[in-house]
Amino acid sequence: MKILNIHKTITAEQLLTLLQQKLNPLFHHQRQSDDISFISEIKDGVVEISCPEIYEGFLYRIEIKGSELHVTRSVDYIDDVNSLTVESILNELFKELATGGNVTFVLEG
Numbered sequence: 001m002k003i004l005n006i007h008k009t010i011t012a013e014q015l016l017t018l019l020q021q022k023l024n025p026l027f028h029h030q031r032q033s034d035d036i037s038f039i040s041e042i043k044d045g046v047v048e049i050s051c052p053e054i055y056e057g058f059l060y061r062i063e064i065k066g067s068e069l070h071v072t073r074s075v076d077y078i079d080d081v082n083s084l085t086v087e088s089i090l091n092e093l094f095k096e097l098a099t100g101g102n103v104t105f106v107l108e109g
Contacts, residue, residue, distance in 0.1 A: 003107040004106060005067050010064060012047050015064065016042055018093055020040050026093075027085060030088070030089070031082075037051070038051050039052070047061070048061050051082075055076075
């Protein structure tokens, strides 16, 4: 798990809206292909990103705790190029959400 502080409190719904608007277009642009699209949804108050056509279970799970984002990535797909591309996009989107673009790395474990 990686914990990031975005120095701003957001809701799961706000994060979900941003992901639904930007994740797939940015992924398609970076990979120069629109063959793969991800599903972003809220499950039990946690935002999950998945692609059931290709991957079993979730790729990323993001739990919001105040101004912290607790990001868990599936251990089954750590070295997968699509998962790494999504992670890169998430890092940019988190900067967009953060106050002044300031994201503080709290913990990785």
